Amino acid sequence: MTIALYGHPFASFVWKPLIALYERGVSFTFKMIDPDHPENQARIAALSPTGQFPALIDGENEVTQSNAVIEYLDLFHGDGAPMIPEDPRQALKARMMADVFDDYIHVQTQRIVGDALRKKEERDPRGVADAHALMDRCYAWLEPRLRGKEWAACGRFTIADCAAAPALFYGDWVHPITDCYPALAAYRARLLSRPSVARVVEEARPYRSFFPLGAPDRD
Structure with a gap:
C-alpha cells in the first residue's frame, strides 16, 4: 500500500518530510489540503490535534509532526541513507x-x-x-x-x-x-x-502569491 502525505506544497513544515521522501526515493501519494479537497481537510482535522499538517498515513499507522514523519520513514520506507544517523x-x-x-x-x-x-x-x-x-x-x-x-x-x-x-x-x-x-x-x-530541495521549491512556486508580505523576486 502506498503511503499518503497530507499537506500543501507551500507549507514550510510540509517541506521537511517531502525533502526526506525525495532524498530516500519513497513512493507516496500527496493529499492536498485546500478548499478544493474538503475530504482531505476533514481527514487532517481528525489526524492532527490542531488540524495542522503534515501528517502521514501508512495503512493503520498515523503519524503527525514533521520530525516524527521523517523518523518513521527512516524506520519503514526508502533505500537511501537515513535522515537520522544510526550512531x-x-x-x-x-x-x-x-x-x-x-x-x-x-x-x-x-x-x-x-x-x-x-x-x-x-x-x-x-x-x-x-x-x-x-x-x-x-x-x-x-x-x-x-x-x-x-x-x-x-x-x-x-x-x-x-x-x-x-x-x-x-x-x-x-x-x-x-x-x-x-x-x-x-x-x-x-x-x-x-535536487530534493529544488524540487519542493518548484512545486511551491505557483503559490507564492499566498505569501502575505510579498514573495521577493528571487529564489
Whole structure:
C-alpha cells in the first residue's frame, strides 16, 4: 500500500518530510489540503490535534509532526541513507540542529508571517520585533558553526538539513541573511541547489502569491 502525505506544497513544515521522501526515493501519494479537497481537510482535522499538517498515513499507522514523519520513514520506507544517523551520538547532533532551525528560525518566521495575516488592530509589534531579534541571534550562532561545512551536522545531509531548507528559505524572505553571515548564506544556496530541495521549491512556486508580505523576486 502506498503511503499518503497530507499537506500543501507551500507549507514550510510540509517541506521537511517531502525533502526526506525525495532524498530516500519513497513512493507516496500527496493529499492536498485546500478548499478544493474538503475530504482531505476533514481527514487532517481528525489526524492532527490542531488540524495542522503534515501528517502521514501508512495503512493503520498515523503519524503527525514533521520530525516524527521523517523518523518513521527512516524506520519503514526508502533505500537511501537515513535522515537520522544510526550512531546515537551523531543522531543527537542532527536532532539538535534540526531543533535549532525549527525553533529559532522556522517558528519565528511563522510568527512574523502570522502577524501579517492579522487585522491591523490585532497585530503584535513587540512579538514581531522579538522574533526578528531571535532570528538574528540564531544567524550569528549558526555562522561560525557552518564555516567549512557542507551540511549542518554529521558531515552529510540529515534531518538537520531537512529542517534548515524551509527555515532558511522563508526565513531569508522575512529576515534577510546579510553580508555579516557569508557561511550561512552559502549554506542556504547549497540547500537550494540540492535536487530534493529544488524540487519542493518548484512545486511551491505557483503559490507564492499566498505569501502575505510579498514573495521577493528571487529564489
